[in-house]
Structure formats: C-alpha cells, structure tokens
Amino acid sequence: MTDNRLLMIVEDDDAFAKTLKRSFERRGYTVLIADSQEMVVQLLADHDPGYAVVDLKLGGQSGLVCVQALHAHDPDMLIVVLTGFASIATAVEAIKLGATNYLAKPSNSDDIEAAFARSGGDTAIPLAPRPTSIKTLEWEHIHEALKDSEFNISEAARRLGMHRRTLARKLAKRQIG
Missing domain, CATH: 3.40.50.2300 (Response regulator)
Structure with missing residues (x-):
C-alpha cells in the first residue's frame, strides 16, 4: 500500500x-x-x-x-x-x-x-443471540432486490411484487442520511 x-x-x-x-x-x-x-x-x-x-x-x-x-x-x-x-x-x-x-x-x-x-477484523467481538425481526428481514429482502436490479426502483418493485410508489414510500421512511 x-x-x-x-x-x-x-x-x-x-x-x-x-x-x-x-x-x-x-x-x-x-x-x-x-x-x-x-x-x-x-x-x-x-x-x-x-x-x-x-x-x-x-x-x-x-x-x-x-x-x-x-x-x-x-x-x-x-x-x-x-x-x-x-x-x-x-x-x-x-x-x-x-x-x-x-x-x-x-x-x-x-x-x-x-x-x-479498523481495517482488520476483530475475533473478540461478542456474538449476540439476537433474532431477526420480520421488519429487518423485509428490509434486507428489499435491499437485495434493489442490488439485483442495480438500484432501479421500478424494477425492484416488480421483482418484489409491489407497486413502485409503495416501495418508494418504504425507502423514504427507512433511508438513513
């Protein structure tokens, strides 16, 4: 480097x-x-x-x-x-x-x-037994569809089987930054 x-x-x-x-x-x-x-x-x-x-x-x-x-x-x-x-x-x-x-x-x-x-990993990080919530699973599924559709909201909505405006509203509610 x-x-x-x-x-x-x-x-x-x-x-x-x-x-x-x-x-x-x-x-x-x-x-x-x-x-x-x-x-x-x-x-x-x-x-x-x-x-x-x-x-x-x-x-x-x-x-x-x-x-x-x-x-x-x-x-x-x-x-x-x-x-x-x-x-x-x-x-x-x-x-x-x-x-x-x-x-x-x-x-x-x-x-x-x-x-x-912190470019290296930390093996001492505690492993927390935290179950994934339905909302978190939904959010991850939405982002996987966004990634697969190269962040095209219309295409991601089609893949998720929802209306584009519904997906846009969900993204607006959860967007960070």
Missing part, C-alpha cells in the same frame, strides 16, 4: 463530497473527488491513492463497481463504503469486492478515519 495520505472520495452528492473533502484536508489528506466509475478510472491513471471513500449508490450506478476498480488498482488500498441503503447483502458484497469497512450514513470524517484504522 502506498504510504501517502492521498484520499479519493467517490460521491455524486456534490455538497457532501465538498464537505468531506474540506474535513479530510484539515486532517492532512490530499483529496481527489470522483462522481462516477468512469471518473475513478481516469483519476487512477494519474494517481495512486492509499485511501478511498465510496458511496454505494452513485446516481444510476452501483458504487460496488468503483470498489472493485479501486481494489484491482491497489489491493492494499483502504476502502470505506458509505451508504444510506445499508443492508447485509450489500455489506457482504462490498467486503468481497475489496472494501475494508462499510458505514451507514450519516457518517462523518471521524467515523471514516476510525474505519480506516
């Missing part, structure tokens, strides 16, 4: 990206901003970041393709995925594709920097 403090932020929300950029620059990072997978590839041609923060949902794209590209560029890069659509399915896929951590929004630069520091 490069020992530099070059950070790439992959975020399509311009205001949030600029806020994160300023915060990390105050912490001594040099920051690059990309808003799509294409821009990530362009920036990687000229730069070698040691850190990356990737939004899971980039407009009509999945941020997971960016995680995959960043990890392919440098397997030692510390990559944190941020999402307002947290689910077990997307967390597992993000880690499989090379992310070192996965955070639900709202998260700030303190949370992200702490996630960079």
Whole structure:
C-alpha cells in the first residue's frame, strides 16, 4: 500500500463530497473527488491513492463497481463504503469486492478515519443471540432486490411484487442520511 495520505472520495452528492473533502484536508489528506466509475478510472491513471471513500449508490450506478476498480488498482488500498441503503447483502458484497469497512450514513470524517484504522477484523467481538425481526428481514429482502436490479426502483418493485410508489414510500421512511 502506498504510504501517502492521498484520499479519493467517490460521491455524486456534490455538497457532501465538498464537505468531506474540506474535513479530510484539515486532517492532512490530499483529496481527489470522483462522481462516477468512469471518473475513478481516469483519476487512477494519474494517481495512486492509499485511501478511498465510496458511496454505494452513485446516481444510476452501483458504487460496488468503483470498489472493485479501486481494489484491482491497489489491493492494499483502504476502502470505506458509505451508504444510506445499508443492508447485509450489500455489506457482504462490498467486503468481497475489496472494501475494508462499510458505514451507514450519516457518517462523518471521524467515523471514516476510525474505519480506516479498523481495517482488520476483530475475533473478540461478542456474538449476540439476537433474532431477526420480520421488519429487518423485509428490509434486507428489499435491499437485495434493489442490488439485483442495480438500484432501479421500478424494477425492484416488480421483482418484489409491489407497486413502485409503495416501495418508494418504504425507502423514504427507512433511508438513513
């Protein structure tokens, strides 16, 4: 891994990206901003970041393709995925594709920097016998359908057998960040 403090932020929300950029620059990072997978590839041609923060949902794209590209560029890069659509399915896929951590929004630069520091696993974490509720199962099923339909709400609603507006209302109620 490069020992530099070059950070790439992959975020399509311009205001949030600029806020994160300023915060990390105050912490001594040099920051690059990309808003799509294409821009990530362009920036990687000229730069070698040691850190990356990737939004899971980039407009009509999945941020997971960016995680995959960043990890392919440098397997030692510390990559944190941020999402307002947290689910077990997307967390597992993000880690499989090379992310070192996965955070639900709202998260700030303190949370992200702490996630960079916790890039290894913790075998001492307590295992809590907590049964999954019906609401949690429904939420995970919805997010699995969203992921499979590349975050297309109309297609996910069709796969779930519900009206698109019903799905949109459910997402609006549970969206974090």
